[in-house]
Amino acid sequence: MRRKEDIEQMEPDLSIEILGLKLKNPLILASGILGISGSLLKRMAEVGAGAVTTKSTGPSSREGFKGPVVVEVEDGLLNSLGLPNPGVSEMVKELDEAKKGKVPVIFSIYGFDINEYCKAAKIASDAGVDAIELNISCPHVKEVSVEIGQDPKLVSEIVKSVKETVDKPVIVKLSPNVSDIVSIAKVVEESGADAVTAINTVKAMSIDIDIKKPVLSNRIGGLSGPAIKPIGLRCVYEIFEKVKIPIIGCGGVSRWSDVIEYMLAGASAVQIGTALVNEDTAIFEKMKKGIKKYMLDKNIGEISSIVGLAHTK
Numbered sequence: 001m002r003r004k005e006d007i008e009q010m011e012p013d014l015s016i017e018i019l020g021l022k023l024k025n026p027l028i029l030a031s032g033i034l035g036i037s038g039s040l041l042k043r044m045a046e047v048g049a050g051a052v053t054t055k056s057t058g059p060s061s062r063e064g065f066k067g068p069v070v071v072e073v074e075d076g077l078l079n080s081l082g083l084p085n086p087g088v089s090e091m092v093k094e095l096d097e098a099k100k101g102k103v104p105v106i107f108s109i110y111g112f113d114i115n116e117y118c119k120a121a122k123i124a125s126d127a128g129v130d131a132i133e134l135n136i137s138c139p140h141v142k143e144v145s146v147e148i149g150q151d152p153k154l155v156s157e158i159v160k161s162v163k164e165t166v167d168k169p170v171i172v173k174l175s176p177n178v179s180d181i182v183s184i185a186k187v188v189e190e191s192g193a194d195a196v197t198a199i200n201t202v203k204a205m206s207i208d209i210d211i212k213k214p215v216l217s218n219r220i221g222g223l224s225g226p227a228i229k230p231i232g233l234r235c236v237y238e239i240f241e242k243v244k245i246p247i248i249g250c251g252g253v254s255r256w257s258d259v260i261e262y263m264l265a266g267a268s269a270v271q272i273g274t275a276l277v278n279e280d281t282a283i284f285e286k287m288k289k290g291i292k293k294y295m296l297d298k299n300i301g302e303i304s305s306i307v308g309l310a311h312t313k
């Protein structure tokens with residue numbers, strides 16, 4: 001335990017180590033938010049992100065749904081973009097530029113079956129990404145309205161196959177649209193994943209009362225932003241009690257105190273998405289400032305020391 005006088009002399013240490021990667025701070029750009037081009041990923045690193053995640057890409061390019069694909073709702077955003085992306089072979093061309101930001105680049109992939117995940121993971125891995133995040137909140141090829149992340153057997157097969165295919169840390173981004181996220185997290189851990197991200201967007205909708213129809217062209221979408229923070233926090237807290245691999249918290253992080261809450265619940269790092277749409281990129285520095293002040297006030301030398309403290313009886 002450091003003495004208060006010693007801590008006051010020193011700069012609070014925001015660095016963390018996760019998946020064998022050293023991050024200057026625990027703030028990670030979430031997938032899909034500004035993560036389309038290498039120069040934007042580099043820019044996020046320059047404005048203070050500890051790591052960045054790319055937009056999810058699959059083995060082939062997709063146009064996505066016709067509009068409206070995003071709508072603002074109370075305390076959040078509702079989106080159903082339909083996974084528009086240039087395909088993994090095009091996306092990896094952005095990697096060299098992204099890496100100039102000198103922070104770890106997490107490459108998010110999706111697929112509609114096991115082979116697609118493995119193919120995308122192999123291309124990303126060969127291109128030299130630092131870690132791979134599996135987005136399992138995409139539709140099941142055989143049962144279109146069911147998310148892959150809702151099928152524990154399929155999730156397990158995907159994780160095992162990707163782990164056999166690549167020699168990179170594999171993070172699985174969990175869907176909250178399941179009855180028991182902890183059991184899926186356990187399956188993911190037992191299948192060899194190195195970490196989980198919790199959570200992706202929460203299934204939701206909005207209706208236009210004038211035209212009497214759902215607002216989104218896909219009718220149902222995913223809710224993000226402050227509205228889902230208590231859900232993400234609950235998921236991280238519950239997963240931490242049963243799973244040993246690191247957890248990356250995600251969902252509604254928009255203030256420095258949200259980062260602290262997620263870390264106390266058990267997250268080793270957090271991802272930030274919608275807050276970057278609502279605010280400007282100064283948010284990373286603002287959060288770091290708030291976290292440092294909290295650490296000084298509470299005599300905390302290293303940010304990693306608070307992970308899971310909300311579980312202490």
Ligand SMILES: Cc1cc2nc3c(=O)[nH]c(=O)nc-3n(C[C@H](O)[C@H](O)[C@H](O)COP(=O)(O)O)c2cc1C
Nearest residue numbers: 030031032056135200224225251252253272273274
């Ligand atoms: C416009 C938009 C696009 C997104 N695209 C992706 C994506 O491609 N892959 C993915 O795993 N998550 C995607 N997400 C989900 C975010 O990464 C994040 O999990 C979610 O928005 C919750 O975090 P937040 O409340 O900080 O935004 C997207 C979210 C939004 C709002």
